Amino acid sequence: MQFRGRVWKFGDDIDTDVIIPARYLLTSDAEELAQYVMEDIDPGFSKKVQPGDIIVAGKNFGCGSSREHAPIAIQGAGVSCVVAKSYARIFYRNAINIGLPIIECPEAVDDAEDGDILEVDTTEGVVVNVRTGKSYDATQHSPYVQEIIKAGGLMNAVTERVKAQQAKAGA
Amino acid sequence: MGQTMAQKILARGAGVDSVTPGDIVEVKVDLVMTNDVTAPLSIREFQKTGLEKVFDPQKVVFVPDHFVPAKDIRSAENAKIMREFAHEQGTLYFELGRAGIEHVVLPENGLTLPGQIIIGADSHTCTYGAFNCFSTGMGSTDIAAAMATGTTWIRVPPTLKLVYTGTLPEGIGGKDLILHTIGTIGVDGGLNMALEFTGPVIDQLPQDDRIAMCNMAIEAGADTGIFPFDDITKAWLDEVTDRPYEPVYADPDAEYERVVEIDVTNLRPVVALPHLPSNTRFADEIEDMPINQVVIGSCTNGRLSDLRAAAEVIKGHKVHPMVRLIVIPGSQKVHREASKEGLDEIFMEAGAIFSTSTCGPCLGGYMGVIADGERCVSTTNRNFRGRMGHRSAEIILAGPRVAAASAVLGRVASPDQLSQVEAVVAD
Ligand code: SF4
Numbered sequence: 001m002q003f004r005g006r007v008w009k010f011g012d013d014i015d016t017d018v019i020i021p022a023r024y025l026l027t028s029d030a031e032e033l034a035q036y037v038m039e040d041i042d043p044g045f046s047k048k049v050q051p052g053d054i055i056v057a058g059k060n061f062g063c064g065s066s067r068e069h070a071p072i073a074i075q076g077a078g079v080s081c082v083v084a085k086s087y088a089r090i091f092y093r094n095a096i097n098i099g100l101p102i103i104e105c106p107e108a109v110d111d112a113e114d115g116d117i118l119e120v121d122t123t124e125g126v127v128v129n130v131r132t133g134k135s136y137d138a139t140q141h142s143p144y145v146q147e148i149i150k151a152g153g154l155m156n157a158v159t160e161r162v163k164a165q166q167a168k169a170g171a
Numbered sequence: 172m173g174q175t176m177a178q179k180i181l182a183r184g185a186g187v188d189s190v191t192p193g194d195i196v197e198v199k200v201d202l203v204m205t206n207d208v209t210a211p212l213s214i215r216e217f218q219k220t221g222l223e224k225v226f227d228p229q230k231v232v233f234v235p236d237h238f239v240p241a242k243d244i245r246s247a248e249n250a251k252i253m254r255e256f257a258h259e260q261g262t263l264y265f266e267l268g269r270a271g272i273e274h275v276v277l278p279e280n281g282l283t284l285p286g287q288i289i290i291g292a293d294s295h296t297c298t299y300g301a302f303n304c305f306s307t308g309m310g311s312t313d314i315a316a317a318m319a320t321g322t323t324w325i326r327v328p329p330t331l332k333l334v335y336t337g338t339l340p341e342g343i344g345g346k347d348l349i350l351h352t353i354g355t356i357g358v359d360g361g362l363n364m365a366l367e368f369t370g371p372v373i374d375q376l377p378q379d380d381r382i383a384m385c386n387m388a389i390e391a392g393a394d395t396g397i398f399p400f401d402d403i404t405k406a407w408l409d410e411v412t413d414r415p416y417e418p419v420y421a422d423p424d425a426e427y428e429r430v431v432e433i434d435v436t437n438l439r440p441v442v443a444l445p446h447l448p449s450n451t452r453f454a455d456e457i458e459d460m461p462i463n464q465v466v467i468g469s470c471t472n473g474r475l476s477d478l479r480a481a482a483e484v485i486k487g488h489k490v491h492p493m494v495r496l497i498v499i500p501g502s503q504k505v506h507r508e509a510s511k512e513g514l515d516e517i518f519m520e521a522g523a524i525f526s527t528s529t530c531g532p533c534l535g536g537y538m539g540v541i542a543d544g545e546r547c548v549s550t551t552n553r554n555f556r557g558r559m560g561h562r563s564a565e566i567i568l569a570g571p572r573v574a575a576a577s578a579v580l581g582r583v584a585s586p587d588q589l590s591q592v593e594a595v596v597a598d
Contacts, residue, residue, distance in 0.1 A: 015553075017556065022237075022534040022535050026243070026249065028311075040556050040557035040562040043562075060358065060359045060392060063358065063392060064389075064553065065553075066292055066293050066310050067310070069212075089363050089392075093309060093310060097313060097316075142326070154313065154316050155216050155220065155312060158315075158320060159220045162222060162319060162320075163221075
C-alpha cells in the first residue's frame with residue numbers, strides 16, 4: 001500500500017490516554033472517536049488533520065492501555081498511516097488487526113519535520129521525504145503479521161480459518 | 172540452552188519443548204477476559220466469525236468494572252451488551268455485588284493459576300504474573316479471535332531479569348519497589364520483554380506486594396511480569412482454590428536479555444511525578460506540593476493489605492481541609508473484609524469517602540474526576556496527561572501509606588513527615 005501525506009509530528013511515548021482519553025470510550029464508532037483524537041496533546045488536531053495525512057512519532061508510540069479505540073480514532077480521522085520509531089506491543093497488534101497501516105522507521109522520523117510531505121510504501125517498507133528527497137528503509141513486519149495484513153485484518157483471517165475448519169468437518 | 176519462565180509457559184502452550192525469544196508461536200489460552208469498555212467491541216468482532224459459541228464458556232470471563240455501576244446511559248448500554256452476551260453464552264461473569272475490579276476479582280476467585288496463559292482486553296492483565304502465569308493485555312479484536320479459537324499468537328519476548336537485593340526498609344512496599352524500578356529502567360526499559368522479578372527481597376515479599384509490582388510491568392513497556400512460584404504464592408492460592416496447577420521455574424542457565432540488580436536497602440517511600448510513571452522521587456524530597464485530592468484504590472493498590480496500610484497511617488488524623496480523600500476497595504470481597512475490620516470507619520472518621528468497588532477515577536471515568544489545574548495523589552498506576560480528568564491536572568503516583576500521609580498534610584508527603592509534624596504539634 002502506498003500513501004502520500006502531510007506530516008503531523010509527535011514525540012516519544014505518546015500514550016493511548018492522549019490518543020483518545022477514556023472519557024470518550026463510551027463508543028467504538030470511528031467517526032465519533034475521531035472528533036477527539038489527540039485532543040489532550042494537540043487540541044484542535046481533529047479539525048486540522050486532513051484525509052491522507054500521516055502521523056510521525058518517536059519511540060514507544062501507543063503505550064498504555066489496550067484500548068483499540070486508539071487506532072480506530074486515528075483511522076477514523078482519515079490518517080493514512082503512522083510512521084514511528086517503535087510501537088508499544090498492544091497498539092502494534094491493534095493497528096494490524098483493524099487494518100491501520102503502520103511502519104517502523106527511526107531515521108525517517110528523526111529527519112521529518114512537521115508539515116513535510118512523506119511518501120510511504122508499507123508493502124515495500126520504504127519511506128521518502130519529499131522535501132529532502134531522502135529515502136529510508138523501514139523495518140519489515142514479520143511474515144506472520146504480513147499474513148494478517150494480507151487477509152485484511154485479524155478477524156478476516158480468523159473467519160477464513162473457521163470456515164475452512166467447518167468445511168473440513170462437514171466434508 | 173535453559174529457558175526463562177516466560178519461555179517455559181509459552182512452550183507448554185504451543186505444545187513444543189522449547190521456544191526462542193523472537194519466535195512467533197500460536198498458543199492455547201487458559202483464560203480470556205474482557206471488561207465493560209472493551210467487551211462490546213470484542214463481541215461485535217466475535218460475531219463476524221459467524222460462530223454461535225465461544226470456544227469454551229468456562230475459559231471466557233467478563234467483568235464489569237470501568238464505568239460500572241453504570242455512570243450514564245451509554246455505559247449502562249455497554250454493560251448490558253456484555254451481560255447479555257455472557258448469559259447467552261454461559262461464560263464466567265461477575266455481576267455487581269459479587270464483583271469489583273477485574274484484576275482483583277479474578278485472582279480472588281482462583282482463576283489465575285501458575286503456569287497458565289491468560290489474555291485480557293486490558294493492559295493490566297499482566298498483573299497475574301504475580302501468580303507465575305504468562306498473562307498479557309491485548310486489544311478487543313485479539314480477544315475476539317481468542318474467544319473464537321481458544322488460541323492466540325505471541326511473539327516470545329526476551330526476558331529482563333530484575334534481582335532485588337539488600338534489606339527492605341520498614342514501610343516500603345511493592346508499589347515503592349515497582350515505581351523505583353520503572354524510574355531506574357524507564358517507561359520503555361522493558362519494551363516488548365517479560366520481566367522476571369527475583370532475588371532475596373522478592374523471596375520474602377508478601378503476595379499482595381507482588382501483585383502490585385506485576386500490575387505495573389506494562390508501565391515499563393513489558394509484555395508481562397512473572398514471579399517465581401513459592402510457598403507464599405501457594406499459601407495465597409490455597410485460600411481461594413483447590414484446582415490443580417503446574418508452576419514453572421526458570422532454568423539456572425536460562426538466557427536473559429539483561430540482568431538488573433536493584434539494592435533496596437536505602438529506599439524511602441517513592442512517588443512518580445507527572446506525567447510519566449518513570450518520573451520518580453522519594454516522597455520526602457518533594458517540597459511544598461499542595462494537593463486537592465487523594466485516591467486510594469485500583470487494581471494496583473485496592474487490596475485489603477493496602478487499605479490496612481493506609482488506615483494505619485491515617486488513624487486518629489483528619490483529612491486536610493483542602494483535600495478530598497476517596498477510598499475505593501478493589502472488590503466487593505475487599506470491601507466487606509475492610510468493613511468487618513472497621514477500616515471503613517477509620518477512613519470516614521478521618522473525613523474520607525468510602526465507595527463501592529469500581530475503576531472510577533483511575534481512568535478519569537467518574538467518582539472523582541479532577542478539574543483544570545488540580546493535583547491528585549493516587550495509588551493507581553498511570554499519571555499520563557488527562558488520565559484522571561482535565562489535561563492540565565497533575566497526577567502523582569504513590570503507595571497507600573504516602574497517599575494517606577499526603578491526604579492529612581494536604582501536600583505530597585511521606586508517613587515519616589506526618590509523624591514529624593505530629594511530634595512538633597505534641598511539643
Ligand atoms: S483500576 Fe485502573 S488500571 Fe486497573 S483495570 Fe481499572 S482502569 Fe485499568
